[in-house]
Amino acid sequence: MILASFGEDLIRAILQGTPPGTVYALIGLGFVLTYKTSGVFNLAFGAQAYISAAMFFKARQDWEWGIVPALILSVFVLAPAIGLILERLIFRNLRTASAVSKLVIAIGLSVALPALFEIVADYKPVAGRSPTGIVPNGSSVFYDPLGVYPFSRDELAQIAVAVLGMLLLGAIFRFTAAGLAMRAVVESPRMTELAGIPADRISALAWAISSMFAGMAGVLIAPRLPTLISTDFFTLVIVAMAAAALGRLVSLPRALIGGLGLGWFIAIFRTFLPRWSDDYTWLEPFEDNLAPSLPFVVLFGVLVFWPAIRRSIDATDPLSGVDPPPPALASSTRHPLLTMQTRAFGVAFFLLVGWLAFFRADGRWVFLLTQAVILSIIYLSITVITGFAGQISLCQGAFAAIGGFTVFQMADRYDMSVLLAALIGAFIAALVGALLSLPVLRLGGVWLAIATLAFAFFFDAVMVQASWVGGGGTALLSGTEVPRPVLGPIDFGASDRTFLALAIVVFIIVAIGVIQLREGTIGRTLRALRGSEVAAESIGISPARARIIAFAVSAFIAGLGGALLSMQQKNVNYSTNFSPVAALFWLVLVVSLSARTVEGAGQAGFAFALFGPLILEGSLLEWLPFLNEDNLPSFFPISAKWRFVLFGLTAIQFARHPEGMLEFGKRRATHKRNERYYARDAARAAAAELAQ
């Protein structure tokens, strides 16, 4: 009897898990397809899916088109068009770029594309307007073959497309010359061309097909979401990554089975998980949040414990030696005179801004400037891990949140000094960072980025809910309040200007530490590892040790910055400040400006805090003598979404200029002036020789 009910529960769980499993499978398939045909670890897959889904939604509901024309427009016209544009403008030029640079670009796109679409198509997600599927009455007509779980028409359509898609795509790869050529282009475009195959045309075809599949997946998945929001698609892609990882990114059938298996596993787990929390109440927040976080746990587990993934290092292009190596930092080649000029200009600039901030600016500008300085501190953590160690970490938001929450908890519970609490928070973040780096470091490259992202989502789903981290129920009522510090006679809460001064001092200390790290043994070790891990190991450098330190230092800095940010806003404000998706934008910003220098982090901090008010809201123009608030051109204020579009698209430059746009500009300018100065030196030396 018990056995019979167990069997029924199991079957129900499996059937229940099938529809979400199909969604994971669809995305997993699309992900594998894009990776196989373009070599891009396409985190923008969710963005592409979202755009087609939103287009379909708009055509159906706002324009009241029929299903077929709406489907043709969104999936068979718009989606491949976007794919072709991306290929032509971006990915064609970086076929030989490293997997990590392509990942950064895809992250930039996943930030930029949804915002761009929403601006261009004038689309806004409105709660309560639910998307509909591609079959009439898809969500209201059910079929219940086994009498255990009823499938809606939408769900059946998803299952059919997933299975047919896998068979069709599998056939393309197996039996057609184009399929073989697509794989060849991914591995080495140059060798493919040596075989007489036009790599450009093949990769355009690949992008058109995979984008179409992304669009199809988006339209099919949309009815599962109550409201069509781009971040939901992004999260779904991360979840489905576990499916794609099981297929090692190359096997379509495994991605399908992996996706379904993930859906089944989660449903079975939910059905049969015993309620330990009835006996141990402290377990409650974990158990409540375990189910929604399971996909991230599974993803993390698959990445860390699936040995095949570590072995699936990208096949390197045998002809990659045709490209020249990356250039040195601009500042390392500067003429001494130029260095002096740059420094003098920097000092003058900061004195001017400081004077304005402390004596002329009103409360709003002081607040924004303080935010800029604190964000610059957090961004220094990205400088360390990405700029120096060359690893993409997508959980800097979680580290910063650890700092913020520690300050909140320590002050709330023990009434501890917040400055001390901030240091403790930074140490806890460093510890978490070091522990996290142990399992993920072996992964390296793209998989490390995804594992850290899985950690960020896990932190988001489980840890933040726990009362001893995010405050739990009490935080919902009273918020996560954080006081400003008091140091002896100075009360940093009394005046925002003194707090700005504190932030600047901390920034300077951290910046000096970061520069010391770069110039010291650790920095040199990390640079050697970036150059060639094999070569570095052969001269006795341990990659693990250097990278664990880099991770811990980076987490420490992020934690410290997060604590300061919480103090400044007098609240942790987790979801606006530190959520995984918000932290993605940080990375995009830092990397697109300059990830290898301290100035780069500073510029990124200022760009984040001040680009909106200064440029998009037109404040910079208001300060011009002949303009004021009332006679600004009518297109101000510009939509804040442009910030995502502009910086997201700047990240595209990462592959061509991995040092960042600002660093690239600096190098060009430096090069020109250097030539002039050195020419003058040479002329002088020659003249002196003549005179003798």
Next chain:
Amino acid sequence: MTNPILELRDVSAEYGPFRALFGVSLTIEPGASLALLGANGAGKTTVARVASGLVSASSGSVFVDGVDMTTKRTYEFAQAGLAHAPEGRSVFATFTVEENLVLSFRRALGRRGVPAAVEEAYALFPRLGERRRQIAGTLSGGEQRMLSLARVLVEKPRLLIADELSLGLAPIVVDEVYETLSSIRGTGTALLIVEQHVHHALELCDEVALLDHGTISWRGPSAEATEAVVNHLFDSGDR
């Protein structure tokens, strides 16, 4: 009068800030064979890359069959009948041995030509036939070299460019490769051979060009490429 199959006119080439070739000119007539010799870093590989369109010339021009191909893409060189076996393990590492061969033969010989060509490749290198389903990246260095060569040897292109032809191959296999090369030369394929085994190359090719610091320092019939010339060449590399 027929056009030369390949003509480089005053070609320079660079990798970023590093200039590798300084005004190289050479011609190869249809069916002719040229051995390119030179010390390490003399620019041999770059000449081969420019000849197959992998690296584009920063100045000067490249003609294939009398047509200016200077700005053309690599695949257009291949479609014009130039086949280049790059140095080292130049195979698609995630493909099986057979997929590696099929990819190239499919374009060059059409769907019908593929099975016969694959069999011919296996006849040439039986070792590959034993491993036709194996992933190419797991082959030994010598086997990968065979695979890379099998592709260009079987296609019988109008001009075959082979870089560091014998590097990594067992001596007995090198002998076989050279036999095959001399037999396909008989069918009208022109050869551009970059080689460290000077004696093999001199035996096979009618002509020799010596490359020194990115320029051609001597060119003439193999018979005249005396020991002295060759010695001069390798000495100059140590300067």
